[in-house]
Amino acid sequence: MKSRRDFLLELGGSAFSLPLLSSLASTEAQALAPDKQLRVVLVGLGSYAERVATAMKDCKKARLVGGVTGTPSKIDTWSSKFGVDKANFYSYKDFEKLKDNPDVDAVYVTLPNSMHHEYVIRAAKMGKHVICEKPMSVSVKQAEEMIAACKKAGVKLYIGYRMHFEPYTRELIRMRKAGELGKIMHVNAYFGFKSGDPNQWRLKKALAGGGALMDVGIYCINAARYATGEEPVWISAEEAKTDPVKFKEVDETITWQMGFPSGVIASCATTYNFNNFERLYVVGDKGFVELSPAYGYGPIKGRTHKGEMSWDTSKMHQTWQMDGLADCILNGKPDPNVTGEEGLKDMKIIDAIYKSIAAGGKKIML
Structure with missing residues (x-):
């Protein structure tokens, strides 16, 4: 079985650790006291895992208790x-x-996308609840x-859709549900x-599964879904690539439209080619x-x-x-739409976007 380090070395990338998360069996979870902290092990002690670990210092209900790494030298530091x-x-x-x-209740899988499938399943077999970073996988089947x-x-299986817990995003969803925006147009x-x-x-297909779309375009897919409260019924997409060498294996820039049952059309785009693109x-x-900014680590800003x-950005x-x-x-x-089933919905849309691109922008029905 290959570690993230082995995988990256084979692909010519820099070597760094690959971790796995784990969590409680359902019977154990039911026995937990309401005021108990969730004890989390991070799998993959890379830059994002460090961000999560730093954020957890301020958590009241969750606590970092361990990690999985292929780099022993990180243990003392962490x-x-x-x-x-x-x-x-x-x-x-x-x-x-x-x-x-x-002493471990949950695992948080923060590995490269192509490794989510293996380690989520391994964690589940250990009777641990799982949190998995997005995108959930690299295919609908996975x-x-x-x-x-x-x-x-x-x-339980949850996907790391952090925006669903972020105050500005939650207010947008509240306003839509309360009818304060009226009929979404x-x-x-x-x-x-x-x-x-x-x-x-992220530029290696064997690890990332795709490029900008899977990495950050998924935020736009998810946002269109929570902004409308609907699921798309058709997709039409096109791809542009200005650097075919750097982006030989993955997508660089994609634009797409999603049509919803009510008649609403969401116009979306994602890129790995330029900055200041977030709304x-x-x-x-x-x-x-x-x-705007709408999805980055913050602070999020907004107007209505x-x-x-x-809202609180502290x-x-x-x-x-x-x-x-x-x-x-x-x-x-109740979770705010961050289950594995929600992750699967986004994967089906990503699959449709790639199919539309392959078909020259043809409308794909969902």
Whole structure:
């Protein structure tokens, strides 16, 4: 079984650790006291895992208790920086030992996209609840298998859709549900940035599964869905590539439209080619909401037909997310549409976008 390090070395990328998350069996979860903290192990001690770990310092309901890494030298650093017991760090070879650790309730898989499938299933077989970074997988088939594995094991599966816990986004959803925007008429969503290092794993199809669309375009897909409260019924997409060498294996820039049952059309775009490209604009017949920046780590900014929006930006998004997920897992609080089933819906749309591009922009029915 290959580690993230092995995989990256084979592809010519830089080597860094690959971690796995794990969580409680459903029977154990039911026995947890309502005020108990969710004890989380991070799988993959890379830059995003470090962001999550930093955010969890401010969590009230979730606590970092360990990690899985292929780089032993990181153990001392992480133990010191985040106050984690060295005994709760694992290598890939002894990952399954997490099953017997009573101090671990959940695993958070932050590996490259193509590795989500394997490690979510392995964690589920250990009887651990799982949080998996988005995109959920690199194919619809993999997403379906991940959901099935977690159901069979009786554990919960959540996808790292942090925006669903972020105050500005939650207010947009509240306004839409409350009818304050009236009938939704149009959605405009785009997100992208200029990708740097040409050797990074995100530009390797074997690891990423795709390019800008899977990495950040998925925010636009998800946003169009929560902005309308509907599921798209057709997709039409086109791709542009200005650097066929750097983006030989993955997509660079994609534009697409999604049609919804009510007649609403969402116009979306994503890119790895330039910066300052981040907006969500929702127009109804009674008002509007505009978020820009809309998806980045913050601060999010917004305005509506009522004026400037002002919400708490003192916390990192991952703090909101991890406390929120802890509430879902420990206390049975309804999740804000971040289950594996939600991840599968986005994967089906991504699949349709790629099919439309391959068919020269032909409308694909869902």
